[in-house]
Amino acid sequence: MVHSAASDKQPIVRLQQLTKVIGRRTIIDGLTLDIPRAEVVGFLGPNGAGKTTTIRMMVGLMSMTKGDVLIEGHSVRDDFENAIRHVGAIVENPEMYKYLTGFQNLLHFSRMIPGITKQRIDEVVELVGLKGRINDKVKTYSLGMRQRLGIAQAIMHKPSLLILDEPTNGVDPAGIRELRDYLRKLAKEEGIAVLVSSHLLSEMELMCDRVAIIQGGKLIDVRTIQNGVHLEGTTSQILFEVDRPDDAVKLLAAYDAALMDDGALVRADRDTVAAINSVLVGAGVKVYGIRVLNKSLEDQFLEMTGGEPIV
Structure with a gap:
């Protein structure tokens, strides 16, 4: 799918002050979030945070009390x-x-949507990696394969946005890994935005480009994930492995360095790491290694939500 440079900069989805009130209870409270194209975005939240309610409003299965969802500039409220x-x-x-068979299922669904060609069905089968099994009956498929067939069906009409609510439910670890790889490939090759709601934090860490965390119906943070675990815009715990830890800690007093057996521990962002390294080397301290001791997404999530379970 080819996009112009201008269209690439526009988010595919904009949630604008999305609100849902049922009775006296505010389920979703002024949720504002942009979802860019060609990215996998994770939607995380403790039990009852409002993930499924948000998704139901996005696809028109539930009415909005206030606010709107724009998909490729079209309002779900006014131009569904x-x-x-x-x-x-x-x-x-x-x-x-x-x-x-898998193929017969896709053919059946294609008849409901105008303009789906046999060539497009072959394309999506190739994209989700089911070419070798597409003429077998679906009852012989593993759960992971059924998920991939479901994705093939969902992307036949070349959507800009793919929404998956708990896609790894009941899928074995190999199936989850397959699904993760296909979602990343889909986002990059088809240029679509993928929104994945899940409670499997370790999977989200590997699957997503960024995560949006909601609690009590409010967006509490959006974080960019790089290289699986490093979160952009945040400081990390950095261990400088050095030959003279005591001297290193004194030199780095301004950075609140803590003494460790094999070096000095500081909290720093990327630029600060380079500055600290210069200070140590300039003072004649040998630096043997610089290690990031990152908290996992799960640790960060529990810290931010006060330890509420993720369901």
Whole structure:
């Protein structure tokens, strides 16, 4: 899928002050979030945070009390038909006709959408890696393969946004890894935005380009994930392995350095690491290694949400 440079800069989805009130209870409270194209965005939150409610409003299964969702510039509230045509979605397990082959299932769904060619069906089968098994009956598929067939069905009409609510439910570790690889490939090759709601934090860490964390119906943070664990814009715990730890800690007093057996521990961002290294080398302290002791996404999540369980 080819986009112009201008369209690449526009987020595919904009949640604008999205609010849902049921009775006296505010379920979603002024949620504002942009979802860029060609990225996998994780949607995280403790039990009852409002993830599924948000997704249901995004796809028109639940009305909004206030605010709006714009998909490729079209309002879900005022121009639902044009907004939803840009969306492919799977909520939990995709439903398939198990007595039909994978190909027959896709052919059946393609008849509901104008303009889907046999060539496009072959394209999506190739994209999700089911070429060798597409003519087998779905009842012979593993859960991971059914998920991939579901994704093939959801992207046949070339949506800009793919929404997956708990896509790894019941999938074995190998299937989860497959799914993760295909989602990343899809985002990059098809240029689409993928929104994944999940409670598997270790998976989100490997799958997503960024995560949006909600609690009590409010967005509490959006974090960019780099190289699986490093979170942009945040400081990390850095261990400088040196020959003279005591001297290093004195030299780095301004950085609140802590003495460790094999060096000095500081909290720093990327630029500060370079400055600290210069200070140590300039003072004749040998630096044998610089290690990032990152907290996992799970540790950070529990810290931010006060230890509430993720479901």
